[in-house]
Amino acid sequence: MSGFRIRACTEDGGALLGDSSMAAYRLEQGEDAFRKLFRLYKRRNPPADLSGVIDFSQGHPKVQSKCLGLSSLNDQEASRVGLQPLHQWKVYGLEGYPGFLFISNPFLPGWQHRWVRQCLKLYPCKPNVCNLDLHMPLEQTSDLWGTSQEQLRNKSAQKRHKKSILEKLRWVTLGYHYKWDTKTYNSDHRTPFPLELAELSRCVSAACGFYNFKPEAGILNYYHLDSSLGIHVDESELDHQSPLLSFSFGQSCIFLLGGLNREHMPTPMMMHSGDIMVMSGPSRLLYHAVPRILPFPGGDTLPPCLSVPPSTETSDPSLIEPCSSLDWEVCVQYLLSSRINMTVRQVLEEGGSFSQAGNVSQLTEADSYHYYDEEMSSEGLDAKGVLMKRMKMTEDG
Ligand SMILES: O=C(O)CCC(=O)C(=O)O
Ligand SMILES: [Fe+2]
Numbered sequence: 001m002s003g004f005r006i007r008a009c010t011e012d013g014g015a016l017l018g019d020s021s022m023a024a025y026r027l028e029q030g031e032d033a034f035r036k037l038f039r040l041y042k043r044r045n046p047p048a049d050l051s052g053v054i055d056f057s058q059g060h061p062k063v064q065s066k067c068l069g070l071s072s073l074n075d076q077e078a079s080r081v082g083l084q085p086l087h088q089w090k091v092y093g094l095e096g097y098p099g100f101l102f103i104s105n106p107f108l109p110g111w112q113h114r115w116v117r118q119c120l121k122l123y124p125c126k127p128n129v130c131n132l133d134l135h136m137p138l139e140q141t142s143d144l145w146g147t148s149q150e151q152l153r154n155k156s157a158q159k160r161h162k163k164s165i166l167e168k169l170r171w172v173t174l175g176y177h178y179k180w181d182t183k184t185y186n187s188d189h190r191t192p193f194p195l196e197l198a199e200l201s202r203c204v205s206a207a208c209g210f211y212n213f214k215p216e217a218g219i220l221n222y223y224h225l226d227s228s229l230g231i232h233v234d235e236s237e238l239d240h241q242s243p244l245l246s247f248s249f250g251q252s253c254i255f256l257l258g259g260l261n262r263e264h265m266p267t268p269m270m271m272h273s274g275d276i277m278v279m280s281g282p283s284r285l286l287y288h289a290v291p292r293i294l295p296f297p298g299g300d301t302l303p304p305c306l307s308v309p310p311s312t313e314t315s316d317p318s319l320i321e322p323c324s325s326l327d328w329e330v331c332v333q334y335l336l337s338s339r340i341n342m343t344v345r346q347v348l349e350e351g352g353s354f355s356q357a358g359n360v361s362q363l364t365e366a367d368s369y370h371y372y373d374e375e376m377s378s379e380g381l382d383a384k385g386v387l388m389k390r391m392k393m394t395e396d397g
Contacts, residue, residue: 032262034231034287041254041268042228042291050294053254054094054269056102062095062267063102073207080316081200082111086207094267097257099243099281101208105274110311112274116249116331117323118194119220119340121145124169127191129177131170144169145330155333166334167224174218176347183236185217185347187354193218196320201245201344208278213242216347223253223339229290231262234279234345238354242346243280249273249342250335252294252303258287270294273303293339302335 041048054060068091075085083089083106090104107115124130124144132141140147148164155161175193176185198215205213217237221229234244248271255277258266266287271277279286296303310323323331348354 033265034256034258034262034289037256037266037268038228038231038289038291040291041256044292048292050254052268054267056092056269056275057090057104057272064093064095066091066093066101068207069209072209072211073203077203078207079108080319081196081203082108082114082311082320083200083203084108089207094257094269097267097283097286099279099283100257100286101278101280102269103204103276103278105272105305106276107274107305108311109305109308110313112249112306113310113323113328113331114320115200115247115342116306116335116340117327118196118320119172119222119249119342120166120331120334121327123172123174123194123197123218123220124166128172128174130172132165132168140165149330152330152333167338169222170227171222172218172220174220175215176217178217178219178236185236185238185354197342197344199319200247204245204276204278205243208243208280210243210280212350214346214348215245215344217345219343219345221341221343223251223290223293223341225251225293225295225337227290227293227339231256231258231287231289233285233287234343235285237345237347238352239346239349240284241349243278244284245344246277246279247342247344248275248339250302250306250339251296251337253290253339254292254294256289256291257283258289260286262287274305290341295337300336302332306332306335 041053054063056063068086068089070086073083073086078085089106092102092104094100094102105112124141126138126142130141130144132144144166148166151162151164152166174197175190176187177189177191178185179189193215197218201215202213205211223229237244250273252270252272255269255271256266257269258264264287266289279288301307310325310328312322314322
């Protein structure tokens with residue numbers, strides 16, 4: 001064990017972990033700090049002490065409020081994608097993480113609903129790509145919403161609920177489609193990036209001072225209560241100067257933000273429905289992971305921001321249409337035990353192309369996603385559709 005690991009445990013770990021977590025936290029030889037903390041928070045029995053997990057909406061000595069330049073996004077642009085006026089946003093930075101911004105649910109009441117509906121009803125449709133395409137015929141994956149909606153609507157009435165196909169969805173890729181096996185994007189595998197999601201991303205990135213951000217690729221992750229996302233760095237994009245944006249909806253999660261290597265003690269934080277993270281500058285290539293999904297306390301309920309009815313406002317119907325109450329019923333049943341995350345990335349540098357870059361894959365372990373999902377693992381595939389043989393080797397990142 002290196003001296004650095006011991007220091008990380010006693011200094012950073014002491015400040016961030018609650019007492020009982022600290023007792024459980026002792027680095028074993030050969031286990032890096034990130035993996036150790038990942039396993040700690042992934043554990044359900046006995047449940048981990050969450051008192052050291054930063055909740056940005058509750059304040060914390062390491063959290064600083066940030067002011068954004070108010071002229072970077074006007075109220076009308078913001079409202080077209082369901083965002084509050086910029087002066088109402090609560091934006092935070094985190095000590096020790098320059099370039100990292102956390103925006104605490106800036107969505108207008110009733111508007112997250114439209115994004116959830118897009119993620120469940122629209123974005124899994126062709127030509128977008130999803131995990132189910134890897135092991136199901138096209139006829140079965142072409143209309144996940146259509147095949148699942150009745151089953152989901154009746155979910156609460158059923159004693160034993162048979163999983164709908166929509167509940168087997170684990171990821172969708174948009175724009176330049178990420179190839180999980182080679183860990184690359186390709187110029188010849190690109191489909192149109194959804195306009196309204198591009199606009200949402202442009203609004204958020206401009207608000208944070210990134211005026212030239214080009215939303216070129218999206219990875220949507222669909223989590224259930226037993227899902228986690230393994231330790232990784234998002235470095236397959238050829239452009240690392242642009243921010244990576246991350247939007248969360250539904251149940252909350254613990255997100256671990258680490259350093260440039262896995263020996264660096266990560267910081268655990270909550271991500272709630274509507275929260276947005278921006279990883280930019282020195283924080284763009286940090287290790288991170290989602291060890292745990294946390295159902296809203298009390299069970300069988302949604303967080304308050306999703307318990308309001310969907311907004312019916314139609315000021316600019318062409319951008320994102322309202323979520324009907326019929327569609328919302330299906331989304332509610334889905335979200336009672338799920339979290340959806342959308343990440344948006346710029347793939348190419350300004351004026352760059354794949355041929356210039358050579359599109360050479362950097363096959364590093366760091367970049368691989370090591371999902372673990374109890375149900376999917378029983379089907380012999382992990383959430384990204386990678387064979388379990390590989391999963392077993394890397395199970396917890
Ligand atoms: O679900 C999250 O919050 C993280 C997703 C993520 O890291 C990714 O898709 O690369
Ligand atoms: Fe990531």
